[in-house]
Amino acid sequence: MSTSTSRATGASAEAIQQHYDVSNAFYELWLDPGMTYSAALWLREEDDLDAAQRAKLDWHLDNLRIESAPRILDVGCGWGSMMRRALERNPDCRAQGLTLSQAQADRIQAQPSERISVALQSWAEHSVAEPYDGIVSVGAFEHFARLDQKLEDKIAGYRSFFDFCHRSLKPGGRLSLQTISYETAERKDFSKFFAEEIFPESDLPHIAEIEQASRHLFEIVHLRNDRTHYARTLRHWLRNLRARKAEARAMVGDAVYERYEKYLGMMVVAFHTGTMNLTRICFQRLDDARPRALAG
Numbered sequence: 641m642s643t644s645t646s647r648a649t650g651a652s653a654e655a656i657q658q659h660y661d662v663s664n665a666f667y668e669l670w671l672d673p674g675m676t677y678s679a680a681l682w683l684r685e686e687d688d689l690d691a692a693q694r695a696k697l698d699w700h701l702d703n704l705r706i707e708s709a710p711r712i713l714d715v716g717c718g719w720g721s722m723m724r725r726a727l728e729r730n731p732d733c734r735a736q737g738l739t740l741s742q743a744q745a746d747r748i749q750a751q752p753s754e755r756i757s758v759a760l761q762s763w764a765e766h767s768v769a770e771p772y773d774g775i776v777s778v779g780a781f782e783h784f785a786r787l788d789q790k791l792e793d794k795i796a797g798y799r800s801f802f803d804f805c806h807r808s809l810k811p812g813g814r815l816s817l818q819t820i821s822y823e824t825a826e827r828k829d830f831s832k833f834f835a836e837e838i839f840p841e842s843d844l845p846h847i848a849e850i851e852q853a854s855r856h857l858f859e860i861v862h863l864r865n866d867r868t869h870y871a872r873t874l875r876h877w878l879r880n881l882r883a884r885k886a887e888a889r890a891m892v893g894d895a896v897y898e899r900y901e902k903y904l905g906m907m908v909v910a911f912h913t914g915t916m917n918l919t920r921i922c923f924q925r926l927d928d929a930r931p932r933a934l935a936g
């Protein structure tokens with residue numbers, strides 16, 4: 641495994657680890673048992689968090705047509721829930737995960753599987769010997785640009801990601817992406833608290849920027865905006881965290897506990913009011929893509 645930063649394309653490994661390496665045991669207190677750390681997909685009123693997270697994993701794996709995808713890449717694999725679900729659905733599949741979090745990589749490696757590999761590596765440093773059948777990336781795109789970048793550099797960074805996905809996919813391959821996006825808010829509204837204490841060196845995309853950066857490389861098969869799904873997920877996380885308050889405080893200290901409680905509460909409001917959205921996009925590789933300059 642190599643440790644590498646990705647300053648040219650977004651948050652560094654150090655910035656990622658500031659958030660994700662707080663403590664695996666702390667995240668276990670308030671995430672679902674599969675440790676999925678992104679918006680769930682609430683299909684039925686009676687679903688609990690576990691069921692809604694599984695529905696989200698399945699939505700993305702359906703996009704990848706997982707039953708006929710022998711090799712997949714998960715960019716920003718977290719604690720590995722997508723890869724484990726991929727193997728449940730297709731036991732012959734092999735999954736490669738990438739994360740910049742040491743704690744996440746350690747946890748995946750603590751449950752060894754011949755069919756799951758994880759690298760502590762940015763997509764920008766990942767070399768692909770043989771193209772994948774499908775690529776999924778959930779909740780990582782939020783870290784692929786920084787607030788201090790010029791707009792054209794931000795979009796060029798996103799373009800590098802789509803270029804990477806294009807050359808890393810077989811003809812006919814699909815990319816399933818999930819990211820928080822700006823809705824009524826803009827870069828200048830990004831809260832100082834979030835920028836300094838929660839998600840350092842990170843920025844969010846507008847949907848138009850995603851479309852621009854992927855143009856001529858991928859076509860959009862379908863897209864859904866699910867901000868109410870993120871608000872509901874966050875309310876579950878916040879409720880779980882508050883229910884384990886004493887343990888959480890003992891584990892990470894009062895200041896970290898309060899920071900997370902404030903962050904989750906602010907996110908509920910943001911998704912509820914629509915300053916931010918939660919965008920899920922299924923992309924199809926354009927196999928006859930010609931090299932072109934980034935379209936304006």
Ligand SMILES: C[S@@+](CC[C@H](N)C(=O)[O-])C[C@H]1O[C@@H](n2cnc3c(N)ncnc32)[C@H](O)[C@@H]1O
Nearest residue numbers: 676677678716718740741762763778779780783
């Ligand atoms: C919010 S977590 C989502 C994890 C997982 N996809 C899930 O839904 O549970 C974001 C993930 O993106 C990863 N990440 C951020 N920037 C990355 C990069 N440049 N290359 C690879 N992974 C990255 C983080 O290490 C983390 O695993």
